[in-house]
Amino acid sequence: MTAIPFPSPPADTAAVTALRSEFRGFLAEQLKDRTPRQRSDNWYGFDRGFSRAMGQAGYLGMTWPKQYGGHERSAFERYVVVEESLAAGAPVGAHWIADRQSGPSIIKYGTQAQKDLLLPQIAAGQAAFCIGMSEPDSGSDLAATRTRAIRDGDNYRITGTKLWTSFAHEADWVILFCRTGSGGPAERQAGTSQFLVDLKNTPGLTIRPIIDLAGQHHFNEMHFEDAIVPADMLLGAEGQGWEQVMSELAFERSGPERFLSSIELLKQLIAVLAARDSDFAQITLGRVTARLAVLRRLSRSVTAMLHDKADAGLQAAIVKDVGALFEQALPDIARELVDAEPDPRAAAAYAGVLGNIVLNAPSWSLRGGTREILRGIIARGLGVR
Amino acid sequence: MLADMLERLFDAHLDDAALARAAQGEWLGAAWDEIAANGLPLALLSDDRGGFGLSAAETGEVLRLLGRRAVPLPVAETMAANRLLAAAGLPLAEGAAGLAEGGTIAGGRLTGTASRVAWADKLECLALSVGGRLYRVPRAGWTIAEAEHALTGEPRETITFDWAADEGAPLAHDLLAEGAAIRAFQIAGALEAALDLTLAHTSTRVQFGKPLARFQAVQHELAKLAGELACATAAADLAGEALARGDLAGVAAGSLRAREAAGNGASIATQMHGAIGFTREYPLHRHTTALWTWRDEFGGQVHWARLLGKAALAAGADGYWPMVTSL
Missing domain, CATH: 1.10.540.10 (Acyl-CoA dehydrogenase/oxidase, N-terminal domain)
Structure with missing residues (x-):
């Protein structure tokens, strides 16, 4: 079984x-x-x-x-x-x-x-911290990372570009995933390391904004040009970056942020529907609430596993995959119940929330591992990959 | 280990030929006798009542196993009926038992009907909910009005009561909730079987020179099926815990998500099998027809969704999240 x-x-x-x-x-x-x-x-x-x-x-x-x-x-x-x-x-x-x-x-x-x-x-x-993983040519394929750190006395010199780094313009530190080995074909995952990089005090680091679909500034491009990072800011062992990053991901993928992104829309929807006596609304909200309650249970279950130091990478991928489907489905479920023109700058609470959610929802199955990557991880857990 | 004992029991008495006869509506009397001899009808009771004294986790394991093996006998119903009868202080069933709501009691007489009772003609008694009370109605208390069937081929008879009612006893908890929680576990078990069959089939069936499971499109469907299984399992546990504390909204939440997983999972499993999954010669149909049966029993999806949705709307925007964390 x-x-x-x-x-x-x-x-x-x-x-x-x-x-x-x-x-x-x-x-x-x-x-x-x-x-x-x-x-x-x-x-x-x-x-x-x-x-x-x-x-x-x-x-x-x-x-x-x-x-x-x-x-x-x-x-x-x-x-x-x-x-x-x-x-x-x-x-x-x-x-x-x-x-x-x-x-x-x-x-x-x-x-x-x-x-x-x-x-x-x-x-x-x-x-405040941010996550320095993705690059222009290394998105889902994290092991293709090209940013390179080369030891130089008491420092490392880092060159390369990180992309989609949320809050790099606001944060104080980034944990940077990069290549420290030769990076030949035989050494994709090995030969990588993580560094603690001070975003405010690192010569050779420039941060450029990327405005997202919603017109907001969360994303950044971080460009390292012979940037100097003290060798004592290597996190963990040199060459162990891949294992370290993988152990981070179970924490990153199983939390309630993977199904609560549109909870405010659900609450505003209830505020609108509470004034109606609609059988369709009752039935729909019942089904939505059941999905939410079960996702919450799955997520708390992974918390229990992580607490017991169990390997929960597969379970975390399932929570994030099912969770993103739920939070992304809510705008369309709301649209079946309430007519409103979405507008993130609207004065009305409902239209404003709907507008913000519609514009941001596409990112929820991209950030933290795309739906396709997650399903690949689950398939591997099932033994077919 | 209890699960191993049950697996051996089902291996010995539920072979393909027996299962095929049950799908024609035939009562597998010999299998029932063995199951009863092993104490399963009382499994959900405490040790001192002659039960197995199971933990919540073990209860879930046994009920999922009944679903995984698509046992075509009212074993789960009998377990649940005995749990209700014991809680109400009524005598336990002496054979197979059913769970039903229906009928009316006037002048000390039970009349009226109950619809679609599993294996009603073969039961020794019924745990019947009427007006918030529980009655242990013996087989002599009803006649078969209409012989209908589940999608599995098993009987679901509509029955007409005529019985000099006793006092009955207060119901420990909602009878539909008891049935819905039991079915949620069976659904999770049937999805375990569906995933196992689908993995085995896609790993061995070769097309275009490689096993189906090597195709990414197939892998992603298998991942979705695993997600539905995870949801159904958690949903059943949620419903079981909520039932134990008498929380109908929690039973509704767990039951609903399990019902949803039943349909979603059966679709994926069938699609991944291709035509063989649409036949009676290959075992998947036992699980898919059970999933399509169980997801609509003991109050349908609409019944439970309406109950939970009303609670959500009554909680309002500010009370909604506290309601969710209480489920």
């Missing part, structure tokens, strides 16, 4: 329930002036003030050791903070990547000095 285990997530403990209630209060106060349209930016909202408030209140680095500014709480307590943030449409962009994957990578692979320098800043909501 082909088993793809999704173990039952544990029932909420008293601590989890208390935290949820406390954190909902925190969000209600912090976000009281945030409009539905702003909330619909979901994790693309970037607000350093909010991230600092999260850090001060102890909601970042929740599972990390206290010696690094963490709070030694459970993975499920962290999950509560993450899902409640997204469901409320909080502007989490200034701490999102760092809290989700950069910090955990530094804890796993970093030197003592790197941990001492960076983890307390992340936990305080003061260090």
